[in-house]
Amino acid sequence: xxxxxxxxxxxxxxxxxxxxxxxxxxxxxxxxxxxxxxxxxxxxxxxxxxxxxxxxxxxxxxxxxxxxxxxxxxxxxxxxxxxxxxxxxxxxxxxxxxxxxxxxxxxxxxxxxxxxxxxxxxxxxxxxxxxxxxxxxxxxxxxx
Numbered sequence: 324x325x326x327x328x329x330x331x332x333x334x335x336x337x338x339x340x341x342x343x344x345x346x347x348x349x350x351x352x353x354x355x356x357x358x359x360x361x362x363x364x365x366x367x368x369x370x371x372x373x374x375x376x377x378x379x380x381x382x383x384x385x386x387x388x389x390x391x392x393x394x395x396x397x398x399x400x401x402x403x404x405x406x407x408x409x410x411x412x413x414x415x416x417x418x419x420x421x422x423x424x425x426x427x428x429x430x431x432x433x434x435x436x437x438x439x440x441x442x443x444x445x446x447x448x449x450x451x452x453x454x455x456x457x458x459x460x461x462x463x464x465x466x467x
Contacts, residue, residue, distance in 0.1 A: 330407070333371055333399040335359040336423070344420055345398075352411055354403065359438065364388035368441055369434035372401035377434060388439035397442060401429040424449055 332349045335358065336342055342358065349356035359371065365387055369377045400408055408428070425445040427433065433441055 329355055329373060329401075330403045331355040331357060331372055331401040332403075332411070333357045333359055333401065334397065334423075335394055336396050338421075341420060344418060348411065348414055348418065348420075352407065352414070354407075354411070359394075359397070359399075361388075361392070361394045364392065364394065364439040364442075365437050367434070368399065368429055368436050368438060371438060372399070372429050372434075374401070374429070374434065385437055385440065386443075388437075392439070395425055395442060395446070396423045397425040397427070397438075397445070398423050399427050399429060399441070403428075 330353070332345070332354050334345050334356065336345065346356050357371070357373075363371055365385075367377070400411075403411070425442060427441060427445055433444075436444070
C-alpha cells in the first residue's frame with residue numbers, strides 16, 4: 324500500500340501577524356504548516372517537506388547559501404491538490420494577507436534542490452516576468 328503524501332505548506336515570513344494568519348489558514352484547511360528558517364537554506368526541498376524514500380543526492384556541487392543571505396518570503400506547497408491550492412490562494416487573498424512573490428509546488432524536478440537553489444530559481448523567474456511586463460507595458464504606451 325502506497326503511503327499518501329501529507330498536505331503541507333512550508334513558509335517563511337518575517338511579520339508575526341502574517342505567521343499567525345498562515346498557521347490559522349493552514350489549520351482551517353487541514354494542512355500541516357511548517358515555518359522555514361534561514362538555517363534551512365542548504366536543506367533539500369523534499370527533506371523540508373517531510374518526503375520519505377528520496378535517495379540522497381550528492382550536494383557537493385550544489386552552491387551553498389552565502390552567510391549573509393537575506394531570505395525572502397516564500398511559500399512552498401507539498402502534496403496539495405490543485406483545487407485545494409486554488410482554495411488556499413483565494414482565502415489567502417480574501418483575508419488580506421500581503422502578497423508573497425515567491426511561491427512553488429514541490430515537484431520531481433525541485434525535490435532534490437536546496438531551499439536556496441529554489442529561491443534563486445524563483446527569484447530569477449520573477450525578475451524575468453517583471454521585465455517582460457515592463458516591456459509590454461512600454462510597448463502598449465508607445466502605440467497609444
